[in-house]
């Protein structure tokens with residue numbers, strides 16, 4: 193925590209750049225807005241913490257009513273459990289002896305659930321659980337149209353569910369299906385129609401598995417773009433939305449009602465001409481995988497789409513900016529941008545209130 197003691201209480205411009213800022217009021221309102229929605233439906237929120245990778249934010253989400261958290265990787269889950277989170281879904285396949293051993297160690301310290309889509313993986317998880325005296329919850333992942341992981345709906349999901357049910361050391365909990373091909377569709381009606389089509393595959397599979405006599409306790413899916421579509425469906429029990437807490441420009445286009453809490457503070461390092469300024473942050477500080485990076489509160493400025501490693505170009509029309517000025521940018525994709533940084537600077541009323549370590553960043557194993 194390099195400059196924690198000297199920076200707290202100072203104004204935003206005292207922060208060296210590039211730096212990630214969190215508007216704490218906006219973050220808290222986003223957490224509350226999502227919690228308020230889940231107070232009105234039977235499904236619970238299990239926020240995906242791959243967005244912020246920061247235990248204190250996970251804790252705030254849980255304090256606001258979230259059932260537990262979702263992680264993408266064992267490494268993320270290790271960080272969260274070590275910081276007191278006790279109920280984690282790894283919404284992903286955990287494959288290979290090394291990771292499975294870590295998973296089972298972790299399962300001795302927290303309630304863990306993992307996704308599966310392969311019979312050999314199920315056998316390996318079961319053998320490791322027995323060898324280590326651990327129990328891990330399991331969701332069978334169903335492909336609901338994203339064509340990433342997951343068995344096909346219906347019979348293949350039933351067969352794998354049976355295998356899990358019969359496997360020692362594993363506790364069959366139900367089904368998961370992530371409609372990732374749908375969550376970012378800009379048009380609400382199209383998104384809703386596509387989402388219902390995807391989730392029908394999952395809910396029909398639930399009915400099919402239950403008709404075979406297997407109780408399905410958990411049906412998990414959903415993202416920020418679909419939380420209030422999937423989250424209202426009878427039979428869905430948990431929603432994995434993550435990005436809502438910080439937001440980014442890609443989700444901003446969907447007008448979901450969440451506020452942009454995350455920005456990147458950058459410094460102008462050069463003003464070579466009237467129509468351009470150069471910033472001290474490039475693709476090593478801001479992800480470029482999707483979304484458009486937007487200058488905050490600077491009409492007349494746009495960020496040129498091609499970033500250098502350590503530079504970005506601002507194209508300007510009548511904007512007064514000079515070397516040394518600090519401005520904020522809205523990331524195109526929050527999750528991958530946050531993963532590039534060690535710390536969040538929590539800002540309230542223009543001052544640094546806190547510095548949070550992004551303890552799970554880079555934990556991709």
Ligand SMILES: Cc1ncc(COP(=O)(O)O)c(C=O)c1O
Pocket residue numbers: 240243283370372375413414415416417432433434435436
């Ligand atoms: C398995 C899974 N669940 C949920 C999400 C939801 O994330 P978001 O809220 O960013 O849409 C993601 C995003 O990548 C995911 O991979």
